[in-house]
Structures are given as C-alpha cells and as structure tokens.
Amino acid sequence: MRIVRDHQFVRPENRGASVAIGNFDGVHLGHAHCIDLARGHEAPLGVLTFEPHPREFFNPDAPPFRLMNAEARANRLEKMGVEILYELPFNRTLSALDAEDFIREVVVEGLGLKHLVVGADFCFGKGRKGTTDMLRAFGARYGFDVTVVDLLNSGGVAVSSTAIRDALRSGDPRQARDMLGHWHRIEGPVIHGEKRGRTLGYPTANMSLDGLHVPKLGVYAVLVELRSGPYAGQYHGVASLGVRPMFNGQEPNLETFIFDFSGDIYGMDMSVGLVEFLRGEEKFDSLEALITQMDRDSQMAREILAAL
CATH class of the missing domain: 2.40.30.30 (Riboflavin kinase-like)
Incomplete structure (x- = not known):
C-alpha cells in the first residue's frame, strides 16, 4: 500500500483513485462497506483520511478518544486491500478551505479522484458546511462520480465509532466486535x-x-x-x-x-x-x-x- 501525505505534489501513478472518505477511526463495518463500494471503477482502490483526526486538531485538550492510531489504521486498511492511502495533514490551511475549495484543490486538482464513496452523514469544508447533496453537485460539475451510503446497523444500533467507544466503555468488547467486524x-x-x-x-x-x-x-x-x-x-x-x-x-x-x-x-x-x-x-x-x-x-x- 502506498501512503500519500501531500495533495499538491502527487506522482501520476497515485492520482485517479476510487476512494472511500472519512476519518476511519476503528475501521468498522461501515467503513468496510464504503471501501467495498469503492472497488473497481477502473481505478486504484484508495482511502482519503486525515491526520491528526480533525477532532484532535480543533480540541487538542479533550480526553483521548481514538480507537486506533495512524499506524494501526494503515495496517488494517492494507489488510483490506487498499492500494493508496491518502493521509492528508489536517492543519490550519486545510481546515480553512470552504466546501468547493476543498473539492477543487484537493479532490480534483490535487488528487484527480474518479469516484468518491461517503457515508450519509458526511460533511466537509470549513465549518462542516458541505453536504452530500453539494458533493453530488460538485461531482457533476468537476467530473467525478459520487456514491452516498446509508449508515449500517448492528443489533439495532447505528454502527459508528461513538457506539463502539460506548460498548468498550461499558466492558462489552463482543458488541464492539460486532460493529467493527474484528x-x-x-x-x-x-x-x-x-x-x-x-x-x-x-x-x-x-x-x-x-x-x-x-x-x-x-x-x-x-x-x-x-x-x-x-x-x-x-x-x-x-x-x-x-x-x-x-x-x-x-x-x-x-x-x-x-x-x-x-x-x-x-x-x-x-x-x-x-x-x-x-x-x-x-x-x-x-x-x-x-x-x-x-x-x-x-x-x-x-x-x-x-x-x-
């Protein structure tokens, strides 16, 4: 698996992927489903994520919340067949991009992505003002495909990193396993x-x-x-x-x-x-x-x- 940490200087072979986008904290079943939907499309399989986690960037003094560190995340994604991991630095410059600037500068001009798969609750851009409807519109404008995935459920609970943390906090690693898939x-x-x-x-x-x-x-x-x-x-x-x-x-x-x-x-x-x-x-x-x-x-x- 190749890891790309700069969207401005990207080798030609690392452009044009079909990617699942998200923070991928824990790499749970919802993430795995998005990755499966990103496979094919006559493009390398990729994941677009950020380091540090945006929540850490905006609130660095909050108690630790991550389910896995960046190295563990990369190991898990490689096992799932991801060919390119775009692990972009989440910093002041990136956080200041509005929704369209993020799409144009990072997704289109920087990485040249062909297909984006996101969860139904996906938000992007400054102030998290970008919505999935906006993402579809940008795809039509800039020439990339978009797939929006409904959230998965496990035992009547929406699969999310928050739900997994709750299960672990209550001493129920088997419930966490049911949402993680591992x-x-x-x-x-x-x-x-x-x-x-x-x-x-x-x-x-x-x-x-x-x-x-x-x-x-x-x-x-x-x-x-x-x-x-x-x-x-x-x-x-x-x-x-x-x-x-x-x-x-x-x-x-x-x-x-x-x-x-x-x-x-x-x-x-x-x-x-x-x-x-x-x-x-x-x-x-x-x-x-x-x-x-x-x-x-x-x-x-x-x-x-x-x-x-």
Whole structure:
C-alpha cells in the first residue's frame, strides 16, 4: 500500500483513485462497506483520511478518544486491500478551505479522484458546511462520480465509532466486535514496565494507551499477535487494563500475560485484541490473594479463548 501525505505534489501513478472518505477511526463495518463500494471503477482502490483526526486538531485538550492510531489504521486498511492511502495533514490551511475549495484543490486538482464513496452523514469544508447533496453537485460539475451510503446497523444500533467507544466503555468488547467486524485491538511496541509481574510468576508485556480511548478498566481474555521478530505469531493471553491499584499506579496501561510463552519481546510490535471482560480492577489484601485471583483469571481466559 502506498501512503500519500501531500495533495499538491502527487506522482501520476497515485492520482485517479476510487476512494472511500472519512476519518476511519476503528475501521468498522461501515467503513468496510464504503471501501467495498469503492472497488473497481477502473481505478486504484484508495482511502482519503486525515491526520491528526480533525477532532484532535480543533480540541487538542479533550480526553483521548481514538480507537486506533495512524499506524494501526494503515495496517488494517492494507489488510483490506487498499492500494493508496491518502493521509492528508489536517492543519490550519486545510481546515480553512470552504466546501468547493476543498473539492477543487484537493479532490480534483490535487488528487484527480474518479469516484468518491461517503457515508450519509458526511460533511466537509470549513465549518462542516458541505453536504452530500453539494458533493453530488460538485461531482457533476468537476467530473467525478459520487456514491452516498446509508449508515449500517448492528443489533439495532447505528454502527459508528461513538457506539463502539460506548460498548468498550461499558466492558462489552463482543458488541464492539460486532460493529467493527474484528476484535478491538490495542497496537504498538512492547515497552519496559516495572517488571513486577515476573516476581509474581506472571511476566507481562506492557503497552502504552497514550492518545487512545480507554476501555473499561479491568481484566480481559485477549488474543495476542506478535508481528515481527523470532516470536512472530498468534497467542492467547490475559491482560490487565488499568492503573494497578495494588501498586498505586496513576496512568492506565495494558499489561498482557501471554500463555505458554517466554522470550524477550521488548520493542517488538504487538497487537492485543480484547475478547471478554472478566472483572474490574481490585485492590487485594495481600500479594498472595492477588496471585490466587490471577490464577483464576488465567484459567477463565484459557477456557473462553479455547471456545472461539
């Protein structure tokens, strides 16, 4: 997959795609449907999105809300067969373009796009004043096709990043999976922690949640993927997502115990899929009580994951 981050200096082979447009936070079933409708049309398959997320640009001090970072989004889109990812910088200049200027300067003159697929709630241009009706009119004027897609529903709930965040916040990763089409995953490098887990018989791989929406704090059965290095592969495990109340932690992170595994994976890229919420965070009376509960958590997670 080729990634284009500038709409003004685009190689000829990266112009003329058929694209799905959106923020693609989480890359859920609605996004997948738009991408499917963008396939074909005698054009490369593309996605047009923005980095940072416009919501981050306009409200940088808001609590983290993203379901995945830019690298994880690119990995997911590549797996879906996207050939060109237009990941345009969302900055003051781009945000100041009105609806028609955005279409003319970015879509037509910059990228030369042939076909645009958008959701029914798509808005664009300064102040989000551009509508899907305007987009169709601009398509007729400037010579590109437009497909507007109705929002999908899952279990009576409109599929959206907001609904997925709500499911994760309530500790229901399976409902989130039904809207995503895949398990919600936390991805990134394995970082050094306090190495306390190895003294308890549960060495864990630590990951930062910086910049990401934080699901309900607690213990989860998880699917683990190591993406590179000598241990690359798929594993089962149990993970604690939280602030470690037993040890007076402050910032939430993810600590994953990978079953039947030993190896140095610091710095390696890891992906942890949340499968089932087992229990909330607790502060135990003793380390022995904590270890006993961790034994129970591990057994429960093994049983859940074996049944998948």
